[in-house]
Amino acid sequence: MPMTAAIYARQSLDKTGEGQAVERQLSECRRLATSRKIRVVHEFIDNDVSASKGIRPEYTRMLSLISAGEIDTIITWHTDRLYRRVRDLVDLVEVAEKHALQILTVKAGEIDLTTPAGRMAAGMLGHVARYEVEQKGARQAASNVQRARNGVWQFSNRPYGYERTMDGVQVVAEEAGIIREAYDRFLAGESLYGIVDNFNERNIATTTDRPWSISTLSARLSNPAYAGLRFYRGEEVAVGDWEPIVPRETWEAFKASKRQRRKPDSWSNRTKYLLSGLALCGVCGGRLMARPDYVRGPSRARRVVYACSSKWCVQRDQTRVDELVEEVLVARLSQPDASRLLKPKVEVAPCMNAPMTSGAGGTIWRRHSRRVFCPLQR
Structure with a gap:
């Protein structure tokens, strides 16, 4: 029975967006298929996608077709195009064992994941690939530190006011003027909101052409x-090798002024109110959101209410509602059966056996050839 094959190609980083490395992989894989007289019915390409992190949509689609019985052979340039993590190899082995999958590579030969020797070879290649990734990461981190200490500015997205040229990082004069204007206006007492509003009225766009x-x-x-x-x-390591747009004193003054303007009730994304966004309106079903409200009368006292954010049907005093909810919760948790509500839905029987290893965070136990982590009781 003739083999039904799929070619898989992947490149982690495509700086030019032209996919040249992928095309080279495909070309060599096609030659291998021709020499082996294998019929290729699909080509799957994950360009600019890492195998060590993230989701590979084409790889996932290929596995689904293998599981459906439409593909029995994978042709790839090297095994590190398929997997770099052990857990990815485990998934591939499970598919291979169920569907008699054959893997042919241009650089690493044939891999038979249905045999112990083939799985051992695949595992060794996977560990080598992982080692190369970790070594590359360590070298990159050391290189980043060295460049930082030498005052070199590395960036992938162009910062407003600067551009990278053959001569290094250069100032964009028009944008630099906008940055200086923003500093001066803020230090003169104007708010960020007012500056932003003015910039947008003047149709001054960011580097991404957005307001x-x-x-x-x-x-x-x-x-x-x-x-x-x-x-x-977060730490200052050197003076940069590029031209500054403003003096250091201006930047320090901006930071100090920004800290002084911050108020205790300044906006933040922290949860401040118990039911904001959770409670629902009893009239229309919309969500109730916390918002300020002012009591009628001479005092104009400020309070917080939960108000319907859909049709403004109702609003309720936040303090009184929160107190009621807290009282109900305390009363319910005071009942004799409350402990069952908080009981974790995990198997605790393995904790009765002898421990394998212990540590500061808990103990690892073995039962029925499985490892179970039991946290320390405090």
Whole structure:
């Protein structure tokens, strides 16, 4: 019976977007298929996708077709195009054993995952690939530190006010003027909101051709690179080798002014109210959101209410509602059967056997050839 094959090609990083490395893989894989007289019915390509992290849509689709019995052979340039993680190899072995899958590679020969020797060879190749990835990561991290200490600025997305040329990082004069204007206006007492609103009225776009937002402008002005400073992981390590847009004093003054303007009730994404976004309106079913409300009368006292965010049907005093909910919860958890509500849905029987190893966080036990982690009781 003739083999029904699929070619799989992958490249982790495609800087040019042209997929040249993928095309080279496909060309060699096609030659291998021709020499072996194998009929190729599918070609799966994951370009600019890492095998060590993230989702590979074409690889997942290929496995589904293998499981459906439509493919019995994979042709790839090397096994590291298929997998770099042990858990990916485990999934591939399970599919291979169920469907008699054959794997042919241009550089590593034939891999038979249905035999112990084939699985051992695949595992060794996987560990070698993983080692190469980790070594590359370690070298890259060391290189990043060295460049930072030398004052070199590495960036993938062009920062507003600068561009990379053959001569290094250069100032974009028009954008630099906008950055200086923003610093000056903020230090003169104007709010970020007012500056952003003005920039958008003047149709001043960001580097991505989008309108300015408060968070975008705040992040830009907080960037020490505008003062010619090289930071690495939050710490100053060197003076940059590029031209600063503003003096260091201006950048420091911006940070100090920003801290002074922050109020205790400034906006944040922290949860402040018990039911905001969780409670539902009894009239229309919309979500109730916490918002400020002012009591009628001379005092104009401020309070917080839960208000229907859909049709503004109802609003309820936040303090009184939270107190009621807390009282109900405390009363329910005070009942004799409350412990069953909080009982974890896990198997605890393995904790009765002898421990294998112990540590500060708990104990690992073995039962029925399975490892179970039992946290320490405190």
